[in-house]
Amino acid sequence: MKYYKKLIGKKCYLSPLNIEDADRYAEWLSDADIGISLGCYTLQLSLKKEEKILEKMIERNDYVFGIIDKENETLIGNCGLHDVNNIDGRAEFGIFVGDKSYWGKGFGKDATRLILDFGFNILNLHEIYLQVFEYNPAAMKLYEQVGFKKAGAFREAKVIGGRKFDVIIMDILAKEYTSVFIQDKMLSTDKSKKS
8 A cells, every 4th residue: 555645743744634544444444442532433434435425525625634743654544624714714633543453652743743744734723632531541541642621511421331421522722732744844845945
C-alpha cells in the first residue's frame, strides 16, 4: 500500500484516506474495545459499508487522515477534523488507533498534535473540540496533555452495560496551541531565504 506524507511527526505521519484500507477499518471498528470507546459498536460494518463510509468522507472533503507508523509504513488508525465551520472557525476532532499493539506508545499524541497543527495553521480554525466518554480516562488524559480543556458535558448521555455515563466536551483554542510542524516548516523556509 502506498501512503503519502501530508504531515510528519516524530513517530508517525498523516496520509490521505485510502479506500483500499476499508477492510482494516471494518475489522478494527468491529473490535469491542475500539467500538465501545468510540461509541460505534452497534454498527454492523462490512467491507462494502466501510468503503461507502470512507468514500463519503472523501467526497465531503472531511479532513481525515490515516495514521502511518514512520518506521515501517504501517497504517495504525486515523484522525481528522469533521463538521468544519469556516464562518466560526470551528471543527470537531476525532481519532482512533486501531492497531492495539500501538496503544500507550505516544502515536495517538503525535497524530493529535499534527492534526491540531493542520487545523489551526492551515485551515486557520479558532477552536477544535471533541466528545469523549467518561469511561475512557486514557483518552481524556491524552487530550489534556496536548492542551484540550474540559468545556462541559452531556450528563448521563451514554448508556452501556446498564450504566449511565457523561459525554465530556473538551476544546482547545488556536491561541492555546503551540505548533509542532507548520511553524517549523515556516522557520526553515525563512532561514533558507536568508542564506
